Amino acid sequence: MSDTNDLAALRDSTAQQLAAAADLRAWDAVRVAVLGKSGSLTGLLKGLGAIAPEARKERGASLNRLKGELEGLVEARRTALEEAALDARLAAERLDVTLSPRPFPPSGAEAGGIHPISRTMEEITAIFGAMGFAVAEGPDIESDWLNFGALNIPEHHPARQDHDTFYLPAGADGRRPVLRTHTSPVQARTMLGQEPPIRIIAPGRTWRADHDATHSPMFHQVEGLVIDRGITLGHLKGCLIDFLRAFFDIRDLPVRFRASYFPFTEPSMEVDIGWSRKTGELGKGSDWLEILGSGMVHPKVLANCGIDPREWQGFAFGMGIERITMLKHGMPDLRPFYESDLRWLRHWASDPLSPPSLAEGV
Numbered sequence: 001m002s003d004t005n006d007l008a009a010l011r012d013s014t015a016q017q018l019a020a021a022a023d024l025r026a027w028d029a030v031r032v033a034v035l036g037k038s039g040s041l042t043g044l045l046k047g048l049g050a051i052a053p054e055a056r057k058e059r060g061a062s063l064n065r066l067k068g069e070l071e072g073l074v075e076a077r078r079t080a081l082e083e084a085a086l087d088a089r090l091a092a093e094r095l096d097v098t099l100s101p102r103p104f105p106p107s108g109a110e111a112g113g114i115h116p117i118s119r120t121m122e123e124i125t126a127i128f129g130a131m132g133f134a135v136a137e138g139p140d141i142e143s144d145w146l147n148f149g150a151l152n153i154p155e156h157h158p159a160r161q162d163h164d165t166f167y168l169p170a171g172a173d174g175r176r177p178v179l180r181t182h183t184s185p186v187q188a189r190t191m192l193g194q195e196p197p198i199r200i201i202a203p204g205r206t207w208r209a210d211h212d213a214t215h216s217p218m219f220h221q222v223e224g225l226v227i228d229r230g231i232t233l234g235h236l237k238g239c240l241i242d243f244l245r246a247f248f249d250i251r252d253l254p255v256r257f258r259a260s261y262f263p264f265t266e267p268s269m270e271v272d273i274g275w276s277r278k279t280g281e282l283g284k285g286s287d288w289l290e291i292l293g294s295g296m297v298h299p300k301v302l303a304n305c306g307i308d309p310r311e312w313q314g315f316a317f318g319m320g321i322e323r324i325t326m327l328k329h330g331m332p333d334l335r336p337f338y339e340s341d342l343r344w345l346r347h348w349a350s351d352p353l354s355p356p357s358l359a360e361g362v
C-alpha cells in the first residue's frame with residue numbers, strides 16, 4: 001500500500017465513523033480512536049522515527065496535513081452534534097405563548113373565593129413575614145394557666161370579667177379548661193417552647209360569650225410577640241406604624257399611642273388610627289379610632305415563661321381581625337362573616353389565584 005493510500009484510507013474511515021456517530025459520546029470514542037494517545041494517527045506519527053531520513057520529511061508533511069484535516073473533521077462533527085442536541089431540546093421544551101390560558105374555573109364550575117377573614121390573615125402574614133416574623137399557632141381549647149395565669153391574670157383579677165369566658169368541664173387537675181378568649185396564650189406557648197430571640201405572629205380563632213352587631217362568640221385575633229435583647233418602645237411603635245400603613249394602604253395614616261392597661265404588658269398602650277367619624281374615611285378627619293392593644297411584655301410574664309427579664313425584653317400586640325377587615329372595606333356589620341350567604345360571599349371573596357404580595361402594595 002502506498003503512503004498516500006493508507007492516509008487517504010484513514011481519512012475516509014474517520015469521516016465515515018464520524019458521520020455514523022449519533023451523539024457526543026460516540027463522537028468522542030471516534031476522536032480518541034484517531035487522535036488520542038494511542039489513536040491511529042498518533043501511531044503513524046510515532047512511526048516516523050523508523051523511516052529513512054530522505055522519506056521522513058515528505059511523510060511527516062503528509063501526516064501533519066492529514067492531522068489538520070482530521071482535527072477539522074472532528075471539530076465540525078462536534079459542532080453539528082451540539083447544534084442538533086440544542087435543536088432537539090428547543091423543540092421538546094417549546095412553549096406556545098399564543099395558547100389561551102386554561103379556563104378558571106374549569107367550564108361549568110363556579111370559582112371558589114377566599115373569605116375576607118382568611119384574606120386579612122394572608123395580608124397580615126405577608127406584611128409581618130416581610131419584617132421577619134414567623135407564624136405560630138395554638139389550640140382553641142386552652143388551659144386556664146396559659147390563657148390567664150401565665151399572662152399575669154390571676155384567679156380573681158378583674159380583667160377576667162372582661163373576657164366573658166366559655167369554660168369547659170374540669171379536667172383531672174380540677175381546673176376548667178377554657179375556649180381561649182384571646183390569642184395571647186400563644187405568646188406563653190412560644191416562649192415556653194423556644195429560646196429567644198422570638199419574632200412571631202399568631203393569627204387564629206378566639207371565643208367570648210358575647211353577641212351583637214360588632215361581637216360574635218367566635219371571632220379572630222392576631223397576636224404579635226418580639227423578644228430580643230435591647231427591645232424598646234421605639235421598636236414597638238415603628239413596627240406597628242409600618243404595619244398599619246401597609247395594611248390600610250394609606251402612606252401617611254395618622255397613628256396614636258395612648259397609655260392603657262393590660263395585665264401582661266408594662267407599659268401598655270392602645271393604638272388608634274386617624275379617621276373621620278362623619279364620613280367613615282380612614283386617614284382623613286380629626287377623630288381617632290381604637291385599633292389594637294400593645295405594650296412591653298411584663299417582666300412577670302417573661303419569668304412565668306422561663307425567660308430572664310434582666311437579659312431579654314420584648315413587645316407584644318393583639319388585634320381583632322374582623323374589626324380591621326370591616327374598617328378596611330367599610331363593612332357595617334360583623335354577622336354576615338359567618339352567615340354563609342352566597343351573595344355576600346361572592347361580593348367580598350377574593351381571587352384565590354392572586355394571593356397578597358408586598359409587590360402589589362398590600
Ligand code: DAH
Nearest residue numbers: 182184293294295316317318
Ligand atoms: N389580648 C388582648 C385582648 O384580647 C389584646 C392584647 C393587648 C394583646 C395587648 C397583646 C397586648 O399582646 O400586648 O384584649
